[in-house]
Amino acid sequence: MIGRIHGTLIEKSPPDVLIDVNGVGYEVQIPMTCFYELPEQGESITLYTHFVVREDAQLLFGFTDKMARELFRELIKANGVGPKLGLTILSGMSASHVLSSVQNEDISALVSLPGVGKKTAERLVVELKDRLAKFAKKAELPALPIDGQVSSYAEVPVNAEDEAVDALVSLGYKPAQATKMVKSVAQSGMTSELIIRDALKAAI
Known part of the structure; x- marks a missing residue:
């Protein structure tokens, strides 16, 4: 088990990142609520991880704090909820x-999520x-930012909207739906991370 x-x-390509550990690159899938907290490329990073082994793949999921990882583990224990849906929910x-x-x-809030x-x-x-009652008694969890920017508007990649659409599709949204979500919030100068955040916030 890889726990940390x-x-x-x-590399940062939402919702995936590539982390170099002593010359070995680890591909890690991260929920967008944690992705917003990542440092810039080239900087040091620590993630708490959950390792999934399947017949056709070995997947590593990463989280910026232990509490988010524990919540993910509780989610995928539920009947019908696999790692991909757990990632989508978070x-x-x-x-x-x-x-x-x-x-x-609050059933209506939950059904707003794809899948x-x-x-x-x-x-x-x-x-x-x-x-999950035990989590409410622990330290406050990081919330999805509502006001203010989560990422700089500087040095915006040309394909920010395309990258945002790809990220939403990988999280379970259909291409047409993802494109519509991105177009409804995207503005000139926005980073892909900010577009994704606003699109997900508008979908709830």
Whole structure:
């Protein structure tokens, strides 16, 4: 089990990053609510990880704090929720928002996420409400920024909108839906991270 990784952030391509650890590059998938907190490329980074081994792939999921990783682990224990859907849930909602939605049985908030239908949302509430109660008693979780910028507008890549669309598609949104979400929030000078954040926020 790979539980923690520390190295140099080489590439950022939401929701994936490449981290160099003593010459070995690790590809890590990160929920967007954690992606916003990442340092710039070339800087040092530490992530708490969850390693998934399948017949056709070995996947490494990363989180900027232990609490987000533990919440991810609780989510994928729920019937019908795999790592990809767990990543999608924590990309569309901050950890604290997920907790409040489950505790308050807010089905409408959960079904706003791609891949989460009414039955899945109801299952999450039933299976996780008691298990997630412990998180509410722990340290405050980082919330998805609502006001202010999460990333600099400087040095914006030309393909920021395309990168944002690709990221949303990888999180489970259909291409046409992702494109529409991006077009509705994108403005000149915005980074892909900021476009993704605003698109996800508008979808909830």
